[in-house]
Amino acid sequence: MRSLNPTALGALLAAIGVALGAFGAHALRERLDPGALVNFETGVRYQMYAALALLALGTRPGGRRATGLLLAGAVIFSGTLYVLSLTGQRWLGAVTPVGGALLIAGFLVAALDARGK
Template identity: 90%
Template sequence: MRSLNPTAAGALLAAIGVALGAFGAHALRERLGPGALANFETGVRYQMYAALALIALGLQSGQRRAPGLLLAGAVIFSGTLYVLSLTGLRWLGAVTPVGGALLIAGFVVAALDARRR
């Protein structure tokens, strides 16, 4: 199995985040209510945080565990917020914290691995 390239994953996640941010700002502003738009924007913001962290982790040796956690967290956290915003499927709000927990775990593991080096 091929291992995750954090720099490439982060760059791709950032590119998608910029595209989704522009989509939200231009195409969704008139279509979504303020709450749904705020949820969408939160998804974009946290996706970008994870993307930048992945790029930074890709520049460090010894960061093997955190990138996968951050990528999974960003996909689940931001993805559920995007779908929730666009569809109104409220049950996705129960899944979103799983992504948030994975993001937190990824940052904690990154800090622990950096400390060990």
């Protein structure tokens, strides 16, 4: 199986994050209520945190476990916030913490891996 490339994934997540941030600031500001816009912006912010972490992981060998956890966490956490903001589907709020837990796990695994090197 081909290894996940954290640098490529981080750069892609960052590019998408910038695009979604601009979309939120310009196209959604007048369309969403303030609470939904805050949720959307939170999704962008945490997506960028994960993107930057992946870029940093790309400078070190290994890190596949952390890469997978951070990617899954960003997709689930930020993705559910985007869909929640745009559709109002409140049930997604129950799924968002799963993504948050994956992000936390990814950062902890990255810390443990870095400590051992």
